[in-house]
Amino acid sequence: MKLQISTDLALPAEAITECTAIVGKRGMGKTSTAVVLAEEIVGAGHCLAWLDPLGVAWGLRHAGAGEGYPILILGGDHADAPLESNAGRFVAEVLVETRRSMVLDLSRFSKTQQRTFVADFLEEVYRLNRDPLHLVLDEADTFAPQSAEAGDRRMLGAADACWRRGRARGIGGTLITQRPAVLSKNLLTQSELLITHRLVAPQDRKAISDWVESNSTDPDKGKLMIQQLPSLEVGEAWVWSPGWLDVWKRVKVRQRRTFDSSCTPKVGERRAAPGKAAEIDLEAFRARMAELATTEAPAPKGKANEETVALRARVAELEKKLAERPPAAPALTPEQGDLLRAIRDGVEKATSVLEKADQAAGEILDSLYVARMRAEATTTPAPATTYKRTQQRAKAEASRPAAKSGNWGPGELATLTACAQHTSGCSREQLTILTGYKRSTRDAYIQRLRAAALIEAVGSRFVATKAGVNELGPSFKPLPTGAALRKHWLEQLPPGERALFEQLLAAYPKPIARDRLGEAAGYARSSRDAYLQRLGARGLVTTQKGAVCASEELFRG
Template identity: 35%
Template sequence: MDIAPFLDKPTAIVGTTGAGKTFAAKGAVERLLDLGRRVLIIDPTGAWYGLRAGADGSAEGGYQVLIFGGDHADIPISPDAGEAVAEALAGRDVQAIIDTSEMTGGEKTKFLTAFLQKLYALNKAALHLVVDEADEICPQNPMPEERRLSGAFDKIVRRGRIKGFRPLMITQRPAVLHKNVLSQIGTLIALKLTSPQDRKAIEDWVKGNADAGQARTVMSSLPTLARGEGWVWSPADAVLERVTFPPIRTFDSSRTPDAGEAAVAPALTAVDVDALREAMKVAPAPETRQAPASGASKAEIEGWEQRGYRRGLKDGYTQGVADGQAELLARMKRVLNSVLDNELVVTSPEAVAIPTPAAASPDKQLKRPETKPPKTEASIGAERKPLAVLVAAYPAGYTEPQWASLAGFKRTGGTWSTYKSRLRTRYLVEERGGLWYATTAGVEAIGFAPPEMPATPEAGLAMWKSKLPGVGPMLDVLSRMYPDAISREGLAASLGLAVGGGTFGTYLSRIRTNGLVEEPQRGLLRLSPIIMGDR
């Protein structure tokens, strides 16, 4: 069957190692190249260069596809060249492979983040963006340094159609690919899948996009499909067909040589790269640092040095505060879970580890007070729960609205006022500069070490959604948009609410009051970077 018509929608090709996924993907790309389509392939494996040679390894039968980076590069690239490559390709009718296989993980992230962001900004015509090992670029749980890359690709998949993007994602682990991206596909090409988690990811896609009755036939067959056999499923086109994918017509550069067999080095079809080399010339950045003016006095030079020192000190302090806020979110969740599970046990004060600021000098480190700590668990009543929230954040603090929300109380209620008064009267908490903190006596009164639990932005969002009624869908929209901002009108429309309505205003007020959203410019809203671990 000709699958080219179905590739105009976001498409995913999934299949375990050895299922024939590469043949299916390369066959699809060969068909697009035959049609003269614009195709860009992001290749972290170094295995796509075979498109430039015939099946027998000769130059005859290969496609004139430019190769950037890797062992077979027409144009070498560096980790800093992402924007330059995107600018050179965005406005041209070319077919190209971006080979990042020789880059380290950090270098790859740096290059692809800049590349995808600039490509999204500049592209205006139909473009098939093929991404091999897509779960590496947009994983379900990206590391903090990978979130900008994941967000850039997510934006292309969700909002890129109007700019001409036709993404084709290839992965052997659909369970690891971010669910926001997987949910957007319109065409699924599924080969053999044996992992229950990966089949579950396909089932989740079916629930939102396809017929559950048809799914039973597909799902039951996935573990037993033969190599090169799979399903092409495009619900919008009413297409569900089991097919056997034909051999590719170009060189199989991903094939593993048999024992004793020498690897074949194919002859690659020639391409003209001069115009692109010229387009990618990047002028060196101008030197902005100025040398001291001729004849500057010693006092002037010392003044410049002092201003630089003060600026660095201020920046460092700001970053330190932000890092502390991110850490306290993780610790707070660990304590709250223990409180809710009734796992708190009062121990002797000697068993409690009192954290001290790492940068503090020895003579300024926090000391345990000499006052006698509570002897029994009964000495702290129901106010233990709000105290535990501040102990989790110790030595950092919370605003009162945040503190009350995380403890599960209404800040304007009488119960909250009573508990806060009890804790303050007994010097277990204190207020400084608009924030509430646990004292060292409060830490000792709790008397336990918080259990270790995973700390991720997803877990933090789940915690806030459990504490603030009704805000879950709003936080979901903001987290999907992150790091981009969204207008108030756009946020309301995404939720099916009236922007001037009471429900929208109430939910927005709840997340604003608790510092979960920021307004980078008037009328735009963005999830707080602290919540997402970016500060």
Template identity: 30%
Template sequence: MTEIILSADGEVRLSAGDLAGKGEAILATRGAGKSWLAAVQAEQLIEAGYPILILDVVGEYWSLKAKYPVIVFGGQHADVPLDPHIGGEIAKAVLDRKLQAVVDLTGMRRADQPFFIADLAAELYEYGLQVKTPCWLLIEEAQNFIPQVGNPPCKRPILDIVEMGRHAGLGVCLVSHRSATIDKTALGLCDILVFKRLTLPHDLQVVRDFFRGRDPKFVDVVKELPALGNDEAILYYPLRLEAPVKFKVAERKTPHVAETPTLKIKEVAAPEISAVSRELTEYFQRFIREKVVRRDEVAELRARLEELQRELEEKDRRIEQLEHDLELAQRFRIEVPPELLKVPGVNEKLEKLEERIMDLYAAQVEKAKRLEEENRALKRQLEMAGKADFSALAEKLEALNREMQRSRDPLASLSESLSSAVEKASK
């Protein structure tokens, strides 16, 4: 069984089997060396031919390419371009081809990352159950994706791997600088915990509560955490160790590019892209192009659907208006004695009269609307006026109310006009 050496003296070791199907958490404050320790494990798993998949939100694990045939998706040092819609395809490629891969998320919008990771983690677990390919998943800044408070779309798929990943041969390592904000269910499910320097009271309290709930006799470990150096860590693995072990972390074999930037930045020369990388690049470029084409087609169809919906709504409004006009026409239809219709020119006069009645009705309706709007405006003016002349406003309002009262039934004046017109036509 391949051994993963964690300590500089070679005494503290884990087996690849320890990492397969188990949950691990590396907890430390910023700059305390948590990514260094994670990379030490990644390097040795790669040397053992173990498939790994690293979700890198800060763009530092690409330097593994300096020594190993790692495929980098996305970021400034990408072998393969990254698209928010190919998370599931990446997971399948890692399992099918037994790849060592880094997904650099620095170029992806923060809002897209939870959906991308949800797709990737769900496919990694579900497809992993089918193919049973062992794989180690490393998630940097895990508190962003499985927070204690909140429920981003990627939270449930990641928790599924932490809780049940062993059935698919999946191990997961959660790296976080905020113990207080990462999901406590996930921490509780981890078999292996590595503590580096922690100084914030809330983060220390999380570790204290963890030991009180699981192993109270080791709660004093918390007192050592604020004083740990960057090269020191404490391993808690009760399935293999009788007590937590303090150790100095082993050296990395690839450059560490996660240090705070200075004026002198040493560039890391990456090896020439491999045939596998070229093949994957071509495959994912085709996949992304096809995805973009399908996305554009869907967008075009959606736009056309919205346009047709607007046309349908406009036709519905037109039908409603025509039905309204028909109802009015029937309401104002003039009943004329049959003998009167025989008089030359009567039909033409009646048609003009009906048109005039419709015009009068429409004018009355518009007038009523205008008066109601003026009425509301005056009421608002009265309410807002502090020292205004209320008597003048009240008189104007009363006059409008009287005019509205006369206009409330526009059919009254129309009926008078209609009666007069019929009487004249009869003569």
């Protein structure tokens, strides 16, 4: 299979999981070139997601010179389904689960909402994806800037993870920008394929020169290409891949087949109407979205939980005010300091109480579930007068995966694998972190596995039994040790946790003061503490007197 982007240049299928950069001045054909590449990828049956802050990619669905492609349009003025700015993680889960190509139109979002969506989406894609997937990031310098402000570092970290380390997870991508000078150099230099349209600004041509210096050993070719950039016609580009494809060619990119939804309307002319939209099974897709949306039942709310949320909100509010305080502002008064410490102590105490209550409630539910299963195995059928109740029970049982060998769902298998990989067992909180399942779903999986004697409780932790390990079969792999274990977690952790983890590994065996760790990583206190809590739940760090250290287990073996 080849991806034909011009009459005299075709890219191999491996381009789907490689990194490409498309650069050029406004109106010189960047978007059309990206559309041509997207047409080839989707037309070959592969999965693509286009993050579109401009609302210009929806034409992929509609006929132009050729037929449109069955690509879902989420958000924007031509949406098959609406898109919410806080739905980035959910949309990523739907994408990975359904493998349906999508245009994610962010044009109706504010800049802040766009950044939030992109950060959440890319973090979740990096965590979940394992099959070939090509991401298109339009206006890439906005979401992966060379100089990121404090509020943009999570977004930049998520983009960095996908573009620099995503290949092992099947992730490739295309960056589109008219300002390569302000695009993150870490991402630009990772591009194995550079497609550059006309560039005039000296600073942007300098960015291309830096790419040449990083990727090529032939400065003469680079010098000739950069000299010709200001003279390129619309749709004409230099294509260079010195290390991967050994291609260095000036080409005329082929015309797009789909409707040109990015065309600038000319004065005095009416905008062309889109052609027929490709048909897709929207009802099946919406049903699958609804199914995924209801997979995770919300955690039960109670007075104690509401009070803790209020306390956390109050702490976050105070910390935000502190962070926004000008340098010349006076220090906190003793009364304000006492108040902040009292609120923080209250949050910690409330959290401790809730965790103990959660553990106790889970153990009670587990016992009741096991007792009920045993009782049902020995009781006689219910009389006819309880027919309605029996039907309700049968309906509930039908939704539960059968507890027999080889018939477990992904949730039970993920929970069982986590327990088996951690020989000392996993707490409920640790299982939530390791598997990503929320409290109600997590506890249901624990109950089913205990009822089948595949895991057992040892104090407050759950350990896989011999039967549980056997149930996983030959595909089960224990966690590695030593350097391999450290590498495993560096590849698995999301960007925020990984940034702190890397610092702690570098400092081992010395601990790092909690406050200094947060400053070095550039995260606010609340974010830093959340990441450290998750690292602790994974058993990767230990805390001692206000300092944090990488776990000794990471350096054994």
